Amino acid sequence: MKSSIILLQIIIFSLIFSLALFADQDLEFAQEIAQSFVKDLSKISGIGTIGVLQLQGDKKGLVTDKIKEQLITETKYKVIEIGNIQEKENQKEDLNTLEIALREAKNKGIDTVLSGEVKSDSIKNRNRIIIVGMQLIKVGDNEILYNNIKEFSYILTKKEFKDNKQKTLLIVGGLCVIGIILVRRLGF
Numbered sequence: 001m002k003s004s005i006i007l008l009q010i011i012i013f014s015l016i017f018s019l020a021l022f023a024d025q026d027l028e029f030a031q032e033i034a035q036s037f038v039k040d041l042s043k044i045s046g047i048g049t050i051g052v053l054q055l056q057g058d059k060k061g062l063v064t065d066k067i068k069e070q071l072i073t074e075t076k077y078k079v080i081e082i083g084n085i086q087e088k089e090n091q092k093e094d095l096n097t098l099e100i101a102l103r104e105a106k107n108k109g110i111d112t113v114l115s116g117e118v119k120s121d122s123i124k125n126r127n128r129i130i131i132v133g134m135q136l137i138k139v140g141d142n143e144i145l146y147n148n149i150k151e152f153s154y155i156l157t158k159k160e161f162k163d164n165k166q167k168t169l170l171i172v173g174g175l176c177v178i179g180i181i182l183v184r185r186l187g188f
Helices: 002-041 062-074 082-089 098-108 158-186
Strands: 048-054 078-081 112-124 127-138 144-155
Touching: 002 062, 002 112, 048 062, 048 098, 062 078, 062 082, 062 112, 062 144, 082 098
Parallel strands: 048 078, 048 112
Antiparallel strands: 112 127, 127 144
């Protein structure tokens, strides 16, 4: 009984640790993606405010958050998250669609809306590839001021690739063991 509890605690701590390591790697990659797009966007003149939509496919929101952070710290633009407009107005509409976001941005006096999509995120043969598309649209006339799709690649070292495989196996294995323990404890 006591050994089962200790084993369960070890597995849970291992899972938490491995998920934290995944997050660090994702955060670094999100930072690189954001820097690339913000560098391009900072060259556009005649803009005062940018409404930022959550990137589609950005499951953890890391890329979107990093883009907002860098736009605020590295450009002269005022950045407004489109989702905040929804919260302030207590609307029930989904503002993650570009059409609604443009309408709301116009109502709030926002010059442009930045939207995008993480089109692909995969690891193939030790190479992590993320494809991201972004567009900046002028609110008044829906003119596209910026439209670009970029591929970001990061070659995992043998150790990182091996660690990723081990972390995945650890997570899957840990979840299986937890499931078995819970099934036995619940008497199924």
